[in-house]
Amino acid sequence: MEKGIASDKTYAATFRVKDLDGQIKFYTETIGLKLQWRSETQAGLGACHFNVLLLATGEPSTNHETLVIEVPGRRELAVVVGRLCTIRYPNKSIDHGNRHSTHLADPEGNPIDIGVTFPEKDPAEPKPLDIEGLFNELNPDDRLCDKMPDGTRIDKQVGSR
Numbered sequence: 001m002e003k004g005i006a007s008d009k010t011y012a013a014t015f016r017v018k019d020l021d022g023q024i025k026f027y028t029e030t031i032g033l034k035l036q037w038r039s040e041t042q043a044g045l046g047a048c049h050f051n052v053l054l055l056a057t058g059e060p061s062t063n064h065e066t067l068v069i070e071v072p073g074r075r076e077l078a079v080v081v082g083r084l085c086t087i088r089y090p091n092k093s094i095d096h097g098n099r100h101s102t103h104l105a106d107p108e109g110n111p112i113d114i115g116v117t118f119p120e121k122d123p124a125e126p127k128p129l130d131i132e133g134l135f136n137e138l139n140p141d142d143r144l145c146d147k148m149p150d151g152t153r154i155d156k157q158v159g160s161r
Helices: 020-031 074-086 131-135
Strands: 013-017 034-038 042-046 053-057 065-070 092-095 099-105 111-117 153-158
Touching: 013 020, 013 065, 013 153, 020 034, 020 042, 020 053, 020 074, 074 099, 074 111, 074 131
Parallel strands: 013 053, 065 111
Antiparallel strands: 034 042, 042 053, 065 153, 092 099, 099 111
Protein backbone atom coordinates (compact mmCIF):
# COMPACT_ATOMS: atom_id res chain seq x y z
CA MET A 1 0.00 0.00 0.00
CA GLU A 2 1.34 3.44 -0.94
CA LYS A 3 2.60 5.55 1.98
CA GLY A 4 -0.11 7.87 3.30
CA ILE A 5 -2.89 5.94 1.58
CA ALA A 6 -5.43 4.41 3.93
CA SER A 7 -7.06 1.05 3.56
CA ASP A 8 -10.83 1.19 2.98
CA LYS A 9 -11.18 -1.65 5.51
CA THR A 10 -10.25 0.58 8.45
CA TYR A 11 -13.25 2.86 7.92
CA ALA A 12 -16.96 2.54 8.60
CA ALA A 13 -17.66 3.99 5.16
CA THR A 14 -15.72 5.06 2.08
CA PHE A 15 -16.91 7.47 -0.59
CA ARG A 16 -15.03 7.99 -3.86
CA VAL A 17 -15.37 11.67 -4.73
CA LYS A 18 -14.48 13.98 -7.60
CA ASP A 19 -14.01 17.17 -5.54
CA LEU A 20 -12.07 16.27 -2.38
CA ASP A 21 -11.80 19.89 -1.15
CA GLY A 22 -15.51 20.52 -1.66
CA GLN A 23 -16.50 17.29 0.06
CA ILE A 24 -14.21 17.99 3.03
CA LYS A 25 -15.83 21.40 3.38
CA PHE A 26 -19.33 19.87 3.22
CA TYR A 27 -18.63 17.14 5.78
CA THR A 28 -16.90 19.48 8.24
CA GLU A 29 -19.06 22.61 7.91
CA THR A 30 -22.47 21.21 7.01
CA ILE A 31 -22.46 17.81 8.73
CA GLY A 32 -20.09 18.64 11.60
CA LEU A 33 -17.48 15.90 11.24
CA LYS A 34 -13.87 16.65 12.16
CA LEU A 35 -11.05 16.44 9.64
CA GLN A 36 -8.61 13.97 11.20
CA TRP A 37 -6.00 13.86 8.44
CA ARG A 38 -5.56 14.65 4.79
CA SER A 39 -3.29 13.67 1.91
CA GLU A 40 -3.37 14.85 -1.69
CA THR A 41 -5.93 12.21 -2.68
CA GLN A 42 -7.67 11.18 0.55
CA ALA A 43 -9.07 12.49 3.81
CA GLY A 44 -10.18 10.83 7.03
CA LEU A 45 -13.08 12.44 8.86
CA GLY A 46 -14.78 11.45 12.05
CA ALA A 47 -16.50 12.26 15.28
CA CYS A 48 -14.71 11.95 18.59
CA HIS A 49 -11.22 10.61 17.89
CA PHE A 50 -12.12 8.02 15.31
CA ASN A 51 -11.51 8.12 11.58
CA VAL A 52 -14.80 6.79 10.35
CA LEU A 53 -15.37 8.23 6.88
CA LEU A 54 -12.75 7.93 4.18
CA LEU A 55 -13.05 10.30 1.23
CA ALA A 56 -10.85 9.29 -1.68
CA THR A 57 -10.55 10.90 -5.08
CA GLY A 58 -11.66 8.80 -7.99
CA GLU A 59 -14.72 7.85 -9.93
CA PRO A 60 -17.73 7.56 -7.62
CA SER A 61 -18.69 3.96 -6.94
CA THR A 62 -22.06 2.46 -7.70
CA ASN A 63 -22.42 0.33 -4.57
CA HIS A 64 -25.22 2.54 -3.18
CA GLU A 65 -23.87 2.87 0.36
CA THR A 66 -25.65 5.20 2.74
CA LEU A 67 -23.57 6.92 5.41
CA VAL A 68 -25.45 6.39 8.70
CA ILE A 69 -24.61 8.79 11.52
CA GLU A 70 -26.12 7.86 14.88
CA VAL A 71 -26.14 10.82 17.29
CA PRO A 72 -26.51 10.31 21.06
CA GLY A 73 -29.93 11.95 21.45
CA ARG A 74 -32.71 14.16 20.10
CA ARG A 75 -30.96 17.36 21.20
CA GLU A 76 -27.94 16.48 19.06
CA LEU A 77 -30.25 15.67 16.13
CA ALA A 78 -31.94 19.05 16.66
CA VAL A 79 -28.55 20.79 16.35
CA VAL A 80 -27.84 19.05 13.03
CA VAL A 81 -31.34 19.63 11.61
CA GLY A 82 -31.21 23.24 12.81
CA ARG A 83 -27.91 23.77 11.02
CA LEU A 84 -29.30 22.23 7.81
CA CYS A 85 -32.42 24.39 8.01
CA THR A 86 -30.41 27.54 8.74
CA ILE A 87 -28.31 27.11 5.60
CA ARG A 88 -31.35 25.81 3.66
CA TYR A 89 -29.70 22.52 2.79
CA PRO A 90 -32.31 20.09 1.43
CA ASN A 91 -33.18 17.32 3.87
CA LYS A 92 -36.19 15.27 4.87
CA SER A 93 -36.80 14.55 8.56
CA ILE A 94 -38.72 11.37 9.32
CA ASP A 95 -40.25 9.73 12.40
CA HIS A 96 -39.99 5.93 12.10
CA GLY A 97 -41.36 5.36 15.60
CA ASN A 98 -38.15 3.85 16.94
CA ARG A 99 -35.85 6.21 14.99
CA HIS A 100 -35.98 9.93 14.30
CA SER A 101 -33.74 10.92 11.42
CA THR A 102 -33.04 13.30 8.61
CA HIS A 103 -32.13 12.12 5.13
CA LEU A 104 -30.01 14.11 2.70
CA ALA A 105 -27.33 13.71 0.06
CA ASP A 106 -23.89 15.27 -0.10
CA PRO A 107 -23.05 17.54 -3.08
CA GLU A 108 -21.98 14.51 -5.15
CA GLY A 109 -25.18 12.59 -4.40
CA ASN A 110 -23.95 10.20 -1.69
CA PRO A 111 -26.90 9.45 0.65
CA ILE A 112 -26.68 10.30 4.36
CA ASP A 113 -28.99 9.30 7.22
CA ILE A 114 -28.44 11.19 10.49
CA GLY A 115 -30.58 10.15 13.42
CA VAL A 116 -31.19 8.79 16.87
CA THR A 117 -32.62 5.35 17.65
CA PHE A 118 -34.98 4.51 20.50
CA PRO A 119 -34.60 0.75 21.10
CA GLU A 120 -37.47 0.72 23.59
CA LYS A 121 -39.95 1.84 20.91
CA ASP A 122 -41.46 -0.22 18.13
CA PRO A 123 -41.01 0.70 14.47
CA ALA A 124 -43.97 2.52 12.96
CA GLU A 125 -45.13 3.66 9.55
CA PRO A 126 -42.79 6.53 8.57
CA LYS A 127 -44.23 10.02 8.90
CA PRO A 128 -42.80 13.54 8.88
CA LEU A 129 -40.87 14.34 12.04
CA ASP A 130 -42.36 17.02 14.31
CA ILE A 131 -39.66 19.65 13.72
CA GLU A 132 -41.11 22.13 16.22
CA GLY A 133 -41.03 19.43 18.90
CA LEU A 134 -37.49 18.51 17.88
CA PHE A 135 -36.32 22.12 18.16
CA ASN A 136 -37.85 22.29 21.66
CA GLU A 137 -35.02 19.93 22.65
CA LEU A 138 -32.45 22.70 22.08
CA ASN A 139 -30.95 24.61 25.00
CA PRO A 140 -30.33 28.37 24.74
CA ASP A 141 -26.56 27.75 24.79
CA ASP A 142 -26.61 25.14 21.98
CA ARG A 143 -24.64 26.32 18.96
CA LEU A 144 -25.72 25.11 15.54
CA CYS A 145 -22.10 25.25 14.33
CA ASP A 146 -20.84 22.67 16.84
CA LYS A 147 -19.09 19.54 15.61
CA MET A 148 -20.61 16.10 16.11
CA PRO A 149 -20.52 15.25 19.83
CA ASP A 150 -18.76 12.42 21.63
CA GLY A 151 -20.89 9.32 21.44
CA THR A 152 -21.64 9.77 17.73
CA ARG A 153 -21.34 6.51 15.80
CA ILE A 154 -20.86 6.22 12.08
CA ASP A 155 -21.58 3.23 9.90
CA LYS A 156 -22.83 2.43 6.44
CA GLN A 157 -25.90 0.76 5.09
CA VAL A 158 -25.66 -1.04 1.78
CA GLY A 159 -28.67 -0.84 -0.51
CA SER A 160 -31.44 1.69 -0.93
CA ARG A 161 -32.83 3.49 2.04
